[in-house]
Amino acid sequence: MRHARPAALDELEPLLAQIRALRGLTEKARGVFYRKSKAFLHFHEDPAGLFADVRLSADFDRFRVQTAEEQAALVGLLSRHLND
Incomplete structure (x- = not known):
């Protein structure tokens, strides 16, 4: 899996x-x-789609962000995490 290109x-x-x-x-x-x-x-690209790596604890967790629904779920997760 490579880092997302432009x-x-x-x-x-x-x-x-x-x-x-x-x-x-x-x-x-x-x-x-x-x-x-x-x-x-940060973001990665893969034949399976686009993914976000997010540090929610000591390590990064990977989330698929290929669809609008997956992207909305990520934004919700980030909002909740940042407001804690």
């Missing part, structure tokens, strides 16, 4: 815009978000 990030631009609107995250590079000084969220 074309894949272009597909995710509406999702990226929603993530950019969340408080507490800094986008260090396109599609790479930090929370405070720690890497928090």
Whole structure:
């Protein structure tokens, strides 16, 4: 699984815009978000689709973000996690 290339990030631009609107995250590079000084969220592409790696604890958890429903679920998860 490779890190998302520009074309894949272009597909995710509406999702990226929603993530950019969340408080507490800094986008260090396109599609790479930090929370405070720690890497928090980045994206991968795979033949199975697009995925987000999110640090919800000590390790990253992977979430599929290929569909609008999966993307909405990710934004909800991020919102809840950031507001805790």
